[in-house]
Amino acid sequence: MSASARISNDPLIHQWMPFTANRQFMEQPRIIARAEGVYYYGTNGQKMLDGSSGLYCIPLGHGRREIREAVAKQMEELDYAPPFQYGVPGAFKLATEVAQMTPPGLNRIMFSGSGSEAVETAMKVAIQYHRVRGEGQRQRFVGRERGYHGVNFGGWSVGGMVNNRKAFGVGLPGVSHMRHTVIPENKFVMGQGEHGAYLAEDLQRFVDLHGADTIAACIVEPIAGSTGILVPPKGYLDRLREICTQHGILLIFDEVITGFGRTGEAFAAQTFNVTPDIMTMAKAISNGSIPMAAVAVREDIQQTILDASPENSVEFFHGYTYSAHPVACAAALATLKIYREENTFARVKELAPAFLEQIGSFKGLPGISDTRGFGLLGAVDVEPHGKPGARGFKILCKAFEQGLVLRAAGDAIVLAPPFAATADEITQMVDIMRKVILDS
Ligand SMILES: Cc1ncc(COP(=O)(O)O)c(C=O)c1O
Numbered sequence: 001m002s003a004s005a006r007i008s009n010d011p012l013i014h015q016w017m018p019f020t021a022n023r024q025f026m027e028q029p030r031i032i033a034r035a036e037g038v039y040y041y042g043t044n045g046q047k048m049l050d051g052s053s054g055l056y057c058i059p060l061g062h063g064r065r066e067i068r069e070a071v072a073k074q075m076e077e078l079d080y081a082p083p084f085q086y087g088v089p090g091a092f093k094l095a096t097e098v099a100q101m102t103p104p105g106l107n108r109i110m111f112s113g114s115g116s117e118a119v120e121t122a123m124k125v126a127i128q129y130h131r132v133r134g135e136g137q138r139q140r141f142v143g144r145e146r147g148y149h150g151v152n153f154g155g156w157s158v159g160g161m162v163n164n165r166k167a168f169g170v171g172l173p174g175v176s177h178m179r180h181t182v183i184p185e186n187k188f189v190m191g192q193g194e195h196g197a198y199l200a201e202d203l204q205r206f207v208d209l210h211g212a213d214t215i216a217a218c219i220v221e222p223i224a225g226s227t228g229i230l231v232p233p234k235g236y237l238d239r240l241r242e243i244c245t246q247h248g249i250l251l252i253f254d255e256v257i258t259g260f261g262r263t264g265e266a267f268a269a270q271t272f273n274v275t276p277d278i279m280t281m282a283k284a285i286s287n288g289s290i291p292m293a294a295v296a297v298r299e300d301i302q303q304t305i306l307d308a309s310p311e312n313s314v315e316f317f318h319g320y321t322y323s324a325h326p327v328a329c330a331a332a333l334a335t336l337k338i339y340r341e342e343n344t345f346a347r348v349k350e351l352a353p354a355f356l357e358q359i360g361s362f363k364g365l366p367g368i369s370d371t372r373g374f375g376l377l378g379a380v381d382v383e384p385h386g387k388p389g390a391r392g393f394k395i396l397c398k399a400f401e402q403g404l405v406l407r408a409a410g411d412a413i414v415l416a417p418p419f420a421a422t423a424d425e426i427t428q429m430v431d432i433m434r435k436v437i438l439d440s
Contacts, residue, residue, distance in 0.1 A: 035062035057288030074330035090329035116150025132308035148226035196233030212247035222268035228412025260284035
């Protein structure tokens with residue numbers, strides 16, 4: 001067979017799509033051709049509201065001129081330079097700006113290209129930090145059920161999403177998972193539930209079981225996004241912090257979704273007033289325009305790793321070809337400038353109360369088993385029809401037809417509007433979501 005004979009006439013066949021029901025997609029393609037502001041446009045010109053800010057990554061809406069221009073300018077000036085042993089001006093500037101936004105002390109910033117890479121970076125920093133301090137036996141990680149930390153081996157191993165794990169073997173050894181925080185006592189609570197701080201004691205149990213001095217880090221999303229907006233119960237994150245501090249375990253917050261304003265402050269760490277030792281971020285750092293991610297590390301953690309190495313030697317054998325990519329840095333710098341100048345995160349505080357009230361109002365509608373939310377993140381659990389997730393997927397497809405792009409995490413239907421949306425546009429999103437759910 002010649003090479004060309006293996007090329008299909010079906011224009012959709014050759015892309016193997018990520019996290020997608022590929023065969024179903026061939027039958028019922030959902031193609032997005034263009035976007036502007038908070039709207040997408042399909043190939044036939046149909047207009048759709050972006051109810052998920054892309055994948056939680058475009059708070060400013062699509063097509064901001066300032067970002068586009070910064071990217072074009074950077075492409076002309078310097079399209080690429082190797083990040084190992086060389087540096088580009090934009091990366092240092094961006095690191096400084098990010099360090100000004102992170103909680104005090106977390107001011108050493110390492111860039112990467114995706115949230116998954118940021119998570120791997122954070123986990124490796126944790127291991128090496130302990131090792132250079134003579135605690136190389138601290139190799140265990142504690143994650144959480146229903147956590148999502150990307151798809152690389154470290155990330156899915158500490159993550160707690162069954163479908164992301166079961167096809168891929170045993171993963172990283174020495175990982176324990178705390179219970180997730182969705183409990184009946186907090187059903188239909190919008191914001192933080194009163195009950196459930198005790199779930200943090202799971203970490204203490206792993207300390208008791210394995211010995212604190214075997215555990216490198218505990219990693220959680222302050223609000224778990226990908227499994228349907230799991231808001232931490234009051235006191236839960238504080239208690240995790242206490243246990244980590246008491247036992248020398250590093251606390252890693254994965255703020256890939258919550259970072260850059262989603263909860264009303266720059267980071268959820270600030271919203272919940274709990275400071276981790278290491279923090280990952282991605283997505284909204286560049287308003288989704290160019291892949292970019294970062295890890296913020298406590299200053300003394302970085303210093304300890306640097307000091308442990310001989311002079312003129314690489315201290316941390318880790319990095320990516322596209323770490324601190326100059327074009328991504330330019331996109332992120334332009335994005336952060338807009339956040340500052342437009343006071344973007346304050347807008348979340350303005351929009352969130354009405355949004356959360358609307359999501360909360362699904363309580364009592366037929367077939368709704370829970371509602372959750374915080375900031376501009378809201379989720380409605382629908383009772384499954386048949387196989388778990390089947391109804392959620394049907395709702396996603398129907399919403400697309402009705403002019404709304406949303407997320408379905410199994411049977412949790414999630415809205416995460418761009419901060420640039422008006423209150424009316426958010427109401428429209430919720431209205432379409434309600435209609436599609438009730439029709440499903
Ligand atoms: C909390 C969290 N961590 C990590 C990731 C992985 O990021 P990426 O898809 O950029 O690799 C995601 C993606 O949604 C995420 O939500």
